[in-house]
Amino acid sequence: MAPYRTFLKRHVLWVGFIAAFLPLLALMALQYNSLVKLEAASAYAGEAYLKNFLEGVFDRVLYFYRGNAERVLSVPPSYLVQGNSHKIAWHFRKKEVEGASRLFVMDYTGAKDRLWYYDAASVSMLPSNRQAESRSVFVACAPFQLMSRKGTNLESPNLVVDEKDSDNYMILYPLTNDDFQVVGVAGMVVNMEYFRTRLLPEVIGETLDKYFKDDPDLKPVVKVIDPVDVTAYESDWLPDVAHGVSRYFPWIFSHYRLVVQSGYATPEQWARSNFIVNLSLSGLLAAVLLGGIALAFRAVSRELKLSEMKGDFVSNVSHELRTPLASIRVFGEFMRLGRVTDSEKCEEYGEYIETESRRLTQLLNNILDFSKIESGAKTYHMEPCDLRVVLAQVLKTMEVRNRHSGFNIHYERPDDDFPELRIDCEAMAQAFHNLLDNAVKYSGDSRDISVGLERSGGKVVFWVEDQGVGISRSEQKKIFDRFHRVPTGAVHNVKGSGLGLSIVHHVVAAHHGEIRVKSEPGRGSRFSIILPTTEVM
Structure with missing residues (x-):
């Protein structure tokens, strides 16, 4: 039983989808069978109704001549x-x-x-x-x-x-x-002329009104053909009556043939048309139901995936929090117990504590900002700001960590006339920090990272480039989704909250900007934030 339970747990959505789809398929098969039978019955009923109409005409003609003859x-x-x-x-x-x-x-x-x-x-x-x-x-x-x-x-x-x-x-x-x-x-x-010009129009007209009074538009076309196949009477013009219901008059005028046919379609065509319409409606209903089931399962799948991603997020954030807290605790204990007497070591440990505190603060800021973004409470305070100063502060906060990790950050400085922009300085600094932090995390064995600010085509561009593990093209469309992390490979093995790029995307969008990514697996990644010139002061 255990293997079956494991299988059901792993494929619960597919099992549920099949469980819902099979009854729907059976229902469609039964519906199709019913419609086939209904088509045959409708064709028979339509033909029978036209035959009843013929009998109605025959009875009127027979009553007229027999009654008059018996009386006279x-x-x-x-x-x-x-x-x-x-x-x-x-x-x-x-x-x-x-x-x-x-x-x-x-x-x-x-x-x-x-x-x-x-x-x-x-x-x-x-x-x-x-x-x-x-x-x-x-x-x-x-x-x-x-x-x-x-x-x-x-x-x-x-x-x-x-x-x-x-x-x-x-x-x-x-x-x-x-x-x-x-x-x-x-x-x-x-009197043959009386029969053709007076009796037939009167009898056929009244019988049509009787049989089709509820829907006059469906009145059929009626013809009377004489013994030499010449039309003796015609209620309306119809090019072809080969498929009509036809019978000879009983008793008198037994060589005259009465033909009736729908002006729109034969009974078989009418039944086939109804069959197609009913089958189409049934198919459409089944498609809507199947689409609803698919959407429901998709929503459930997304919720399960989101739940799984949130679980990974909690696990990764716990790890992210544990690492700086452990470092702060260890260095703090060394200093509290007096094991550090050298002033240089004391300064070094202090830098470690400060760096890990900043790292911890940055992580908490990401979580708080994401919470505000999700609730719609996130606001941005725009003010004149020099991006060079913002980037310099971000690089300084990461300097100690990068130095101890052996990273070399190459900063391509912009021209001296670089303009100020009206932006939210803290939000933009957070976006820069998240991109740089990702570059450090996913550099792999490489220790070279390049950053820069530049003006291009009247726009301001900040870019970060690493020589790390890279991102596949299929994953590049998903990396800005909340909680998303590459499911396999070297990228997956790096711990992270899965919020950094989502926050970057939101910050850039709030500034009417654009973020682009260019990456190949094994050849690194380049992220660019592009801000419009309309924000230049």
Whole structure:
């Protein structure tokens, strides 16, 4: 169990991320499967809805013609008596109907079959003067004529549609006597122009309003195609209806085809579009959740890293404090116990104590300043100041330490006309001291450090250069972060608080300046503080 605990402790963030990611991945897979099924169901439902629309149109057309035919063609068989044609005419007069171009009666009660047409103007039954139409009527009524001649009983007469003549569609109703024998046929010739120009627009328009009243913009395009593939009616123009839902009219106009298609997309395209939209939204939601998880884990990772860095900071600061305090205590005990009698030694020990005290003070100042920076309470007091004097004081405070450590600091002095700047002298001295202290710490085996002040392009530049261990390019972007220390190598082995360069960066930024670093591993580093000329007095 111990190895597993160690692994979990070291990789707790990755374990947590995977634990959160796997359920999300499973959820996405289930969501995708559901969307695939929903796409199929949506396509089916969309097509079914369009088919229901077709049925609605068919029902209206069927009701119109069947209802009118049942009402008008129910002529009493007793009217088929010689001389009673006027009764048939008045029957048709009382049962006026729309959608019929002609009403007629075929009489089989006499020795010779007679065909009478209703004349609305004279309210009478007249012989036909249209040979082609009459021929079509005789052909349509031929089965009933044969039944009449043979005396075949017809107990349940029904309406019959005849569409043999494409110009003369007819609805027929056989008339039977009390013995169920066919004695005649009442019929109507359908008005084709009325069907195309009045009935279809009215029925289709009302059915569209009924089925798509909640969203009129989604109304489909409807076409009626005749038997020779000519458009008999079109609700709106559509270049291609090959993918529409199509069915032939039932009962009458059975050779006419009703086609309906969405003006935007087919049911399949609509379902696919919804699938893509829903999948995109699900993917976006998953991405947002995954991004939130990633950000949360990143924040936790940063907090853990910061906590680790703070732990290192406490450890390093403790070491930094312990070293000067130990030196001060040892030299103080020597002097207190009277073991130092030589005045030169006494002076030397005093310098040690003073140097370590300054070092301790500098470390405490860094910690206090960092605390103020973090809380936003750090303020700077700008006043005219000579950077040459500031740098000289910093070099003097480090002189004893550098001498005993064997360091040689080469100071390239500026010209005599070097200007004064309006700066915070103490803050800038602290920045100089931190850069020099870093150069001493990270010089490695080299003991040569160069510093200088100069004017360049109207700007004032302070620089520090060492020949030490150097900094890799990847680490150069991080060295100004708080608590940051190079994680491996010779740089990591040097003790430090990790605050020095962070404070330098803040001080320089407060003076509207810029800090640059140029370094290569094993070849040393050069830090430059560049202050703008606008600060020159």
